[in-house]
Every structure is written in structure tokens, then in C-alpha cells.
Amino acid sequence: MTQAKEKRISAQVRRNSILKRLQKTSDPIKGNDLAEFMNVSRQVIVQDISLLKAEGQPIIATSQGYLLLNQAQTNGIRKIVACNHTVSETEDELTRIVSCGVTILNVTVEHPLYGEITRSLMIRNRSDVQNFVQNLESTGASLLSSLTDGVHLHELEAEKPEQMEEAVHSLKQAGYLL
Structure with a gap:
């Protein structure tokens, strides 16, 4: 003791x-x-x-x-994108974004009772995507977007405009953008 x-x-x-x-x-x-x-x-x-x-x-x-968070982590180009997809498409959505060198800062949904609900994600690479998906599967938890029939916002951050454009184009191509 x-x-x-x-x-x-x-x-x-x-x-x-x-x-x-x-x-x-x-x-x-x-x-x-x-x-x-x-x-x-x-x-x-x-x-x-x-x-x-x-x-x-x-x-x-x-x-x-x-x-x-420090200043170096918050000086990139930011954009909010509105998305809609199924739970089974989550890994593809996240992978498309990080494959362009873009960080997924958070996810936001608009709840009818509580209003805007935002949670930090800080998903930067494919390894982070894999960890997120594994946690989703192992915990049996629901995505925030399950509260809004798949509709959600992501705040994204990139170092270069081209990276952001590529990520948005990839999401649009997959039919995930609203």
C-alpha cells in the first residue's frame, strides 16, 4: 500500500x-x-x-x-461538406477524403430536439479510417448520421486547395455529396 x-x-x-x-x-x-x-x-x-x-x-x-490543438494544426484550408450515405458506405467516404491528403476534423448532424450536434473525428489517414471502422464494428455503436437518415456535415482541412478540390470531386463522384 x-x-x-x-x-x-x-x-x-x-x-x-x-x-x-x-x-x-x-x-x-x-x-x-x-x-x-x-x-x-x-x-x-x-x-x-x-x-x-x-x-x-x-x-x-x-x-x-x-x-x-495548436496553431499549426488549424492554419489549413477548411471546407464544410454536406453528405448522405449508408452506414456500409462510411469507410469508402472517409477513405476517399483522406486519400486526397485531407483531414476530417469533425461530423455534425442537425437533431430535431437537441439542434446541432458536433463531434471531433480528426481522421487524417487510412490507418485512422481503419481504426474508426473497427471501433464502430466492435462497439456496435451507431453513427451520428443514423439520427438524420444518413445526412451529415464534415468539416475538412487541407494544406493545398487542390487536395480539397480532389476530395470534394471524389465525394461527388461517389454520390455522397448533397
Whole structure:
């Protein structure tokens, strides 16, 4: 029991450590990985992240883990596209976008009761697409677009206009654009 107490660090030191880890990478870090590293439960990490957000830290929760947004990640060309497709076409839609070098920042649906619902995705490459699809299948969860018969918005980000044009053209070609 004494060893367990010695391994634990103060809450503020832990939050600072979480922030430093997020600052060192542009890849999302899973809550479970942070919890294991900090020798605390995942729920403690969730609370720490909430407190860091309340302090104004630009941390987002994605399906791949936590990510700290910085200026370098938010200076690209952005576009919102309206899409409609079936659940089985999700992987194809996402793959078409990232194959053009475009990042899928989020998904938004317009719910009749709650209004606009937006969730961060931060899907950057085919590996992220595979992880998203595997999580979808393994959890049995529903896509947000299931609330709106497949209709949803994606905010996209690209470094170059040509990448964005190529992604939009690919979505249009597949019949996913509204």
C-alpha cells in the first residue's frame, strides 16, 4: 500500500504531465494509455482533461484519443461538406477524403430536439479510417448520421486547395455529396 501511494503524483503535477505529453505529439493519445502511464484510473484522466479544458486548454476528444490543438494544426484550408450515405458506405467516404491528403476534423448532424450536434473525428489517414471502422464494428455503436437518415456535415482541412478540390470531386463522384 505504501508503494502505491509513492507512485501517485499530485493532481496538478499529473495534469501538467498530461498537457506536456499532448504537446509533444500531433497524434491522439488514448485515455487508457494516459491512465496507465499516470498510474490512475481512466475516470481520473477524464476529470483531469475536463479541468484542463476548463482552464482554456484546447484539448479535444476524438475517437482515437485526446488531442491538443495548436496553431499549426488549424492554419489549413477548411471546407464544410454536406453528405448522405449508408452506414456500409462510411469507410469508402472517409477513405476517399483522406486519400486526397485531407483531414476530417469533425461530423455534425442537425437533431430535431437537441439542434446541432458536433463531434471531433480528426481522421487524417487510412490507418485512422481503419481504426474508426473497427471501433464502430466492435462497439456496435451507431453513427451520428443514423439520427438524420444518413445526412451529415464534415468539416475538412487541407494544406493545398487542390487536395480539397480532389476530395470534394471524389465525394461527388461517389454520390455522397448533397
